[in-house]
Amino acid sequence: MNLKEKITASFTAPENQGEIAKNALFGEKKLAAFNSFKQQDFPTTKNEDWKYTNLKPLLKNNFELFPNKTHTLQEKDIKKYLLIEESSINLVFVNGFFDSNLSTNLQEISEINTLSSIAAKEKSQAEFKQLFETTESIDNCFVNLNNAFLSDGVFINIPKGKAYEPVIQILYLTHGDAEASMFQAKNLVFVGENSQVKIIESHYNLSENKSLTNSFTEIYAGKSALVAYHKIQNDQVNASLIDHTYVHQKSKSEVSLFTLSLGGDLTRNNLVFNHQGEHINSNLYGVSILNKSQHVDNNTLINHQQPNCESNECYKGIYAENSTGVFNGKVYVHREAQKTNAYQQNDNILLDNTATINAKPQLEIFADDVKCSHGCTMGELDNDALFYLKTRGIPENDAKKLLLYAFANEAVENIKIPSLKKSIAHLIDEKLDTLS
Numbered sequence: 001m002n003l004k005e006k007i008t009a010s011f012t013a014p015e016n017q018g019e020i021a022k023n024a025l026f027g028e029k030k031l032a033a034f035n036s037f038k039q040q041d042f043p044t045t046k047n048e049d050w051k052y053t054n055l056k057p058l059l060k061n062n063f064e065l066f067p068n069k070t071h072t073l074q075e076k077d078i079k080k081y082l083l084i085e086e087s088s089i090n091l092v093f094v095n096g097f098f099d100s101n102l103s104t105n106l107q108e109i110s111e112i113n114t115l116s117s118i119a120a121k122e123k124s125q126a127e128f129k130q131l132f133e134t135t136e137s138i139d140n141c142f143v144n145l146n147n148a149f150l151s152d153g154v155f156i157n158i159p160k161g162k163a164y165e166p167v168i169q170i171l172y173l174t175h176g177d178a179e180a181s182m183f184q185a186k187n188l189v190f191v192g193e194n195s196q197v198k199i200i201e202s203h204y205n206l207s208e209n210k211s212l213t214n215s216f217t218e219i220y221a222g223k224s225a226l227v228a229y230h231k232i233q234n235d236q237v238n239a240s241l242i243d244h245t246y247v248h249q250k251s252k253s254e255v256s257l258f259t260l261s262l263g264g265d266l267t268r269n270n271l272v273f274n275h276q277g278e279h280i281n282s283n284l285y286g287v288s289i290l291n292k293s294q295h296v297d298n299n300t301l302i303n304h305q306q307p308n309c310e311s312n313e314c315y316k317g318i319y320a321e322n323s324t325g326v327f328n329g330k331v332y333v334h335r336e337a338q339k340t341n342a343y344q345q346n347d348n349i350l351l352d353n354t355a356t357i358n359a360k361p362q363l364e365i366f367a368d369d370v371k372c373s374h375g376c377t378m379g380e381l382d383n384d385a386l387f388y389l390k391t392r393g394i395p396e397n398d399a400k401k402l403l404l405y406a407f408a409n410e411a412v413e414n415i416k417i418p419s420l421k422k423s424i425a426h427l428i429d430e431k432l433d434t435l436s
Contacts, residue, residue, distance in 0.1 A: 003059050008038055011148060015066035020150055023119040033147035040141035052326045052358040053297040058240055058266055061210055063182035065149065067095040071175045073206070075102055081171055081204050083232065083423040088167040088200075094175055096151045096183045111164065115153040115186060142242055146184045146216040153186030156199070160192035160222070167417060170201045172213065174239070180210040187217040189227070193250075196226040198417060205239035217245040221253040223277065228256050228416055234263040234427055237292065244270045251277030251306075258415055259286040260424055261296040262431045271300045275337070278308045285411040286315040289404075289431045290323035290355075297326035304337040307367075311341075316408045317348040319355035320435045330362040331372060338367050344374040349381060349407060351435060401432045 001009070010016065011034050020026045042059055043050040071094050082090055089112065092102040098114045100106070158164050172185050191197050205211040221227050233241060241264055247255050261267055273282045288296045302311045317325045327346045348357045361374040381403055389399035408428060415421040 003061075003063060004042065006063075007065065007145065007149075010065050013066065016149060016151075018151055019116045020119045020152070026119050030148050030150065033144040037141055037144035037148055040139075040144065042141055049299060049328065052324070053266070053268055053295065055266075058212065061180040061212070063180045063212060064178035065182055067174075067176050067178055067181045067183065069095060069097050071095065073099075073102060073173065073175055075104070077206075078102055078171065078173065081173075081202060082169055083200060083202070084167055084169070084417065084419040086419060088169050090169045090171065091154060092171045092173065093152065093185070094173045095181070096172075096185065098152050105166070111156060111158050111162075112168065113155045113157075115150065115155055115188070118155055140244065142214050143216055143244055146186060146214050146244075149184045150186055151184065154188065156187070156189045156197065158191045158195045158197050161194045162192070163196040164198075167420070168197065168199045170199065172201075172203045172215075174205040174207055174211045174213070176207055176209070178209060180212070182212045182214065185213055185215040187215075189217070189219045189229075191219070191221050191225040191227050193222040194224045195222065198228045200230045200232060200420065202232040203235060203239070203241055205236050208238070210238045210240075212240045212242070215241065215243040217243070219245070219247045219255060221247065221249045221255050223250045224252040225250070226254050229258070230415070230417075230420065231257070231259045231269070232424075232427075233259070233261045233267055233296075236263060237265050237294070239264050240266040242268045245272070247271070247273045247282070249273065249275055249277065249280045249282065252279045253277070254281040254283070256283040256285070256414065256416075258411070259298065260427070261286070261288040261290070261298075262427060264294065264296075266295045268297045269299065271298075273300075273302045273311070275303060275305045275309050278306050280306070280309040282309075282311040283414065284311070284313045284315075285414050287408045287411050287428070288316070288325055289318045289408070289428065289435075290325060291319075291321040291435055293322040295324045295326075298328070299326070300329040302331050302342065304331065304333040304340045304342065307336065307338040307340070309337065309340055311343070313344040313346075314411050314414075315346045316411050317346070317357060318351065318404055318408065318435075319348065319357060320351035322354045324355070325357045327357070327359045327361070327376070329360075329374070330364065331374065333363075333365040333367050333370055333372065335366040338369045340367060340370040340372065342370070342372040346376045347407070348376075348378045349404065350378065351381070401429070404432055405429070
């Protein structure tokens with residue numbers, strides 16, 4: 001039995017019939033997602049968007065679809081995975097389920113809930129009427145798989161006119177003895193008109209066995225809303241992540257999404273931004289530093305559907321030791337989107353002849369009054385700059401690290417949370433130490 005057959009046969013298993021499935025609305029949507037998934041195949045390298053990312057070796061694993069809820073983790077075990085500590089709200093999920101004992105600073109979180117607790121409420125039919133509205137139209141087997149086997153997740157609902165001050169940290173942990181485990185993680189973020197929120201999302205496999213996390217995030221930014229979302233991917237080499245994030249923005253909103261990819265075996269980031277009003281600003285920043293045959297694929301799409309909007313993309317990649325990077329970024333400017341200003345840049349450094357980067361920046365423009373640019377560079381360290389630093393008494397390894405950090409910092413400097421920026425600088429410094 002292959003993985004597709006195993007998943008299909010497991011849909012009606014008792015483990016997939018929790019609070020979410022019992023809820024009439026959720027149950028109906030799970031079934032619809034499952035029926036769509038049955039009609040689809042996992043993508044192969046014959047699919048243009050997956051041309052450089054081969055899932056075959058990963059999908060050959062005999063994944064456990066319903067990992068055990070029980071675990072032995074304590075609060076002290078997870079502290080090192082929290083990137084900031086000052087009054088942040090920390091939501092911890094273990095093996096796909098929310099753990100209130102490991103989560104901290106929950107005293108004032110009326111705007112935050114879990115999907116399982118929402119599903120258990122009678123009023124959830126009305127409160128959750130927007131759930132799955134967008135995902136039903138997404139032709140994507142991983143999104144449908146996520147919805148069909150969803151067990152829990154985060155629901156953030158920031159009301160109109162509220163600047164939510166505490167940073168929200170979402171921590172997904174894998175902990176168990178299954179030979180290989182698959183998890184479905186879902187985040188729903190609704191940010192009301194003139195509201196603000198800052199979020200950090202991380203995934204870590206704490207076991208010695210393989211894991212695959214299929215994560216899906218939807219962000220709805222209301223009129224004049226400000227959203228800063230940070231995805232930290234620094235997992236073990238036995239962990240893989242396939243992440244889909246869909247962002248829907250109303251007029252005058254600004255959403256900034258930063259992705260840091262340092263760890264893990266195979267990571268795929270699929271980001272889609274949809275403009276649903278004028279004077280919108282979308283910012284996508286990413287840093288990938290890979291070695292030891294790691295693979296990261298950043299696939300982005302910005303849909304400029306309305307006039308007078310702006311988007312900025314800046315992705316930096318550093319690759320060594322048989323690692324592979326992929327950047328496939330598309331900016332689509334519809335005919336109605338006059339006065340669009342779109343900037344896209346992807347820069348990469350290859351530290352040795354075994355590393356690979358596949359880049360495909362794309363602009364599709366159907367409006368005639370726009371300012372759009374894209375660019376892609378690939379190369380080695382600047383030997384003149386390296387020589388200059390060495391003549392100033394800086395050892396060669398330190399000089400290389402300094403140049404590489406300066407290269408990545410163009411994306412890092414856009415982080416607006418000082419303590420998070422400091423933690424990320426430390427993570428990058430540690431990663432650079434591992435490069436040969």
